[in-house]
Amino acid sequence: MLSYENQIMLDVIHEDGLVIAAKGLGLERVFVSILKVYSDPGNLVLVLGTSSKEEEYFISQLESLDVKPLPKVITSELSVNERQLVYLDGGVIFASSRILVTDFLLNRIPSEHITGILVYKAHKVVESGQEAFILRLFRIRNKTGFIKAFSSSPVSFTAGFCHVNRVMRSLFVRNLYLWPRFHKDVSDCLNQCKPEVIELQLKQTPAMLSIQTACLDLIHYSTKELKKTNPSLDLEDISVEAALSKSFHKILQLQLEPVWHQLSSKTRQLVADLKTLRTILVSLTQYDCITFYNIVSSLRKAENAIRNSGWLLLPSFDTLYLQAKIRVFGESDQDEPELEENPKWTALGDVLKEVRDEDKEKREEERCRVLIVAENERTCNQIKEFLDVGARNLLMRLFKKVFLKKQSNKNNEKEETVSNPRLIVHPLQVIADPFALTKLLYTYKPDTIIMYDADLSFVRQVEVYQATNCEIPVRVYFMIYNGSSEEQSYLTTLRREKEAYEMLIKEKATMVVPEEREGRTELNQDLMRDPRKASEQLGWGSSAGTRQGGGPEATEQPLVVVDMREFRSELPALIHRRGMDIYPITIEIGDYILTPNICVERKSLSDLIGSLQSGRLYNQAQAMCRYYSKPILLIEFEHGKPFALRGQYFFSSDSSYKTQDITARLQLLTLHFPKLKIIWSPSPYATAEIFEELKKKRPQPTPEAAASITSENQPEFSTERFNSSLHDFLLKLPGVTHKNVFALLNNVKNLAELCSLSQEEISELLKNSFQGKSLFDALHSPLTSESGASSSGKGSKRFGDKKGRWNTKKARS
Structure with a gap:
């Protein structure tokens, strides 16, 4: 290892913290060395945030260093018992976040014996993510183990929700270790043995220069139109220089996604056009003249001219196309094409x-x-x-x-x-x-x-x-x-990294980190179950951390049964954070069981569209209505994205599925399943709050009961088994309630048989003599109309099928 790599390793081993190193400085080499230190059966170290290819690389590197025992990889192919044995064997363990969350919640991991957790790609850790959830569960149960985090993306900590202070709070670390390329130790080390660098400043051909100038003019026109069309938006960072960056479209996406549904069609087209123009500019230096000409000429189709924001009609595009053609065919007619070489x-x-x-x-x-x-x-x-x-x-x-x-x-x-x-x-x-x-x-x-x-x-x-x-x-x-967009893009990337480190250095100098940040004591508020409203958790309201008013709290600990597949989303972590326990288990019907009667099927916007198109949602709604008295379809939007069904849904995908299609199919769904309730949630934070409200003063579900409900079982209290008209008719009769209606439906074949029963038999079925007498009298006492004519209860046979049967399956046969 190099001297600065040794120093990085010593710093983070000596005291927990977050290491942010510049790209390419070999952070993966430091990570391998740290894995080597902890590869011992006496330790139990978990590794978060690695992909399968990264795990293979780290294990192969340790194998080449003759490290024993090598880290183990836990996958879904291992049974529960096998996983528990792996944990007990100790050493370094790679496992997916989904597996670790469920094993922590079900106490399959000996939490008190965990030596520590290593977090790779720490810039991807967000407070509602699975990695942050694992770290919270670990810190709640283990106050002595270490947490060490690593990242080689400094720019990620200065934009969006990944501000360094927020990430460090989710990681439960106090120390920040910054290692830019201009760090003295790094510079001194790398300058001792430098490679010989020969920089070849190449000149673009006249045609390439003309194309580049024309393309930059078109980008300038598009950015100017974007700002002019949207004066209320903060688009100061959107410039020609920014458009040359590889991350330009991501930056633009972050800024516009929350208000995407409110933007005009022209604005949306301008965003798409900027992406197209950047592709043209990159292709100029990346590909040959023929490939580039193909890309440009494909834009001159009539449908593109109609759809684009106007730059195809500008003289600059004519210049761009003409010069691209000259690079291939030359300026004069000739038998042989000119074919300008790269x-x-x-x-x-x-x-x-x-x-x-x-x-x-x-x-x-x-x-x-x-x-x-x-x-x-x-x-x-x-x-x-x-x-x-x-x-x-x-x-x-x-x-x-x-x-x-x-x-x-x-x-x-x-x-x-x-x-x-x-x-x-x-x-x-x-x-x-x-x-x-x-x-x-x-x-x-x-x-x-x-x-x-x-x-x-x-x-x-x-x-x-x-x-x-x-x-x-x-x-x-x-x-x-030389003087190209390629050179400018490289310099912009270098400048942004430098500015990111300068910002991080200033923030580190002024950062006030409380002593309890690491969560080793009970004073850390981030480890407390937070019952505040979603708006307050997101910083939109007051910061009060206790419930106010609303009567006495329930003495029973709230429990939500969660399907294992739902741990790919943020919602389970936020439910747990609100003070509700969650029990992960594989359930066939629904995603979340809130009470014995309330079943919730959660759909993100993309899932909703796919389920409506495939018909899967119909089957899911049918199963929920059959087995639960209060089925709920939850449509959940993403935090920071528009909470509206207007226009196209996604920022840059092919959204041929329009609002009218979704609303029409949802209307059909509610008409077919009137018992199905639909809840619209703006974010997972709001969903967790809604779940808490739905569970108040209601009994808790049992995981065994939720797991036992399958499509093969026939539920005792299911309205889907019976003729809905007769079900509703019975509920209107005296003495029949929602609690005893199923006693009649399950034990009496049809209305004719019900009318033939004695008062004692009816009372025994309803388990109430007063209700039995009320129903018997309603069926057998004559009813007198205004004209004096009487009718008997036998006329009730007309409801339902011809023979008065209410079991729909028998009626069909």
């Missing part, structure tokens, strides 16, 4: 020629190992083709494939490329394996690295790689277009 290809060819010339004087084993890194897999494949067939042949192949579609399949077939064992082309980001490039760097051990695309994180990775392998003199060729 300047980076030329520079890459020159660099590789220089490397080959140097290798001629070396022995085979001493020749350079070259690593070329590019933005994505598509660019890497194009680089491989260029190295194999040359620029002109590659462009001609693409030209024939796109514009001469009648060429034979032989001409369109891709030739096999030859993969030189001393030259590897690899993408910067691999979604399937986040450590793919890191593993390649340390196993292949290149001495020549060509950065085809600029990436801040990989630049630091190369610095760390050189510092740990000083015996390998590393040469880096850094390729970037």
Whole structure:
């Protein structure tokens, strides 16, 4: 390990805290070292926030260090008993948040014996999330174990809900350790053994410069129109420079999502257009002239011209399209297309020629190992083709494939490329394996690295790689277009990280952290069950932490039975925080059982749309109405997003499902199931408060009863089994109540048989002589109309089916 890595590890082992390191500085190497320290059967250490690929990487690294015992991974494939044995064996354990939450709640983990918890990707921890829930449960039951958190995303702590103070509160840590690239210890360490960097400032062609200028003009027009159309919104951060950033669309999404349903169609289109224009700008430096021309020409369709916000009709777009066409066909008519070569290809060819010339004087084993890194897999494949067939042949192949579609399949077939064992082309980001490039760097051990695309994180990775392998003199060729949007985007990323650290440093200097923040005493209010209103928990109301008025509190501890699948959402954590106990179990009917009679099926907006389209919601409503007297459909919106069914629902997805479709199908659902109640909730916080109100002064559910209700069982008190008209008719007769109506429905076949029963038999069924006499008299006493005519109770057979039967299944047969 490097000296600053050792210092990071010593700091966090000595005292719990949150470590925020700059991207690429090797925080994963520190994490592996900490896992090594705690990999001992005498410890029980849980790891949160890791993906399966990250777990594989950490275990493989520890295995290469001959660490025993290796960390264990708990998955859903393990039974409850097997999981308990794994916990008792000790060591480091990786497990999903969903498994750990249920095991904590059901006391399957020996909480008092847990040595501590390590949190990876701490910037993703929010107070209503599963990780924060686990940490709360841990701190409630264990006051001595440690909590150590790590993150390599400083910018995340300065935006949205991830402010550092809020995250540290959810993590129950007091100390903040900041390690930017400009930290003295980091700079001194990495400067001792620096790679040789050759920066290649490439010039864009005249056509590329014209296209870039035109595209920036269109972005400026769109941002100006966005601000002009929405003067009431705070859009100061929306600028041309911000549009060049990779995270631009996410920033715009955070700002506009709460009021998205209130925005005009023009504003929505402007947001979509800004994303399109940024794609065009990135494609200019990323792809070849033919691919770029295809992207631009596809926008000139009639439907796009009608739908867009007006920039397709501006002279700047005409310039953009014309220059894109010139790059392919040239300015004058000619038989052969001009096919402008990518300047980076030329520079890459020159660099590789220089490397080959140097290798001629070396022995085979001493020749350079070259690593070329590019933005994505598509660019890497194009680089491989260029190295194999040359620029002109590659462009001609693409030209024939796109514009001469009648060429034979032989001409369109891709030739096999030859993969030189001393030259590897690899993408910067691999979604399937986040450590793919890191593993390649340390196993292949290149001495020549060509950065085809600029990436801040990989630049630091190369610095760390050189510092740990000083015996390998590393040469880096850094390729970037001078004065381009690519260069500006790289500089903007660097500036934002610097500003984020400056903000974090100032906040750390002025931060007032109470001594009880770590939750090792009973004074920490975050560990108390909070019964405040949702508005107060979110900071919208008073901060009173006690209930006021409303009569005496229930002596019985409130309990909610929760389906295991619901632990993917925030709601269980918020229910527990409000003071209600939750019992996780697999239940077939419903998601939440609040009382023996109240069953709730929770649907997010996306779930609701999918359930309505597939018909699944109909079956779920039918099952709830059959087995519970008070079924509820809960439609829950996300916190910070519009609480309205107006216009399109999602910020940037294909929302072909309109408001009218949802409301129409919900109307049909309520007409078909009149007993089904619908609750609309603006956020999980509000849902937890609603649940508390619904449970007041009502009996608690039992997990065994909730689990025993399945579609195969026939409930005793189910109105769905009976003719609804006869059910309602019986309830209108004297002596029949909601409590005894099922005694009649379950024991008497039809109205004819009911009329044939004696008064004593009816009283025995109803278990009440007064109610039995009232019903018997109603059925057998003559009724006199105004005209004096009389009618007997036998006329009641006309209700229901022809034979007066009320069991619908028997009637159908």
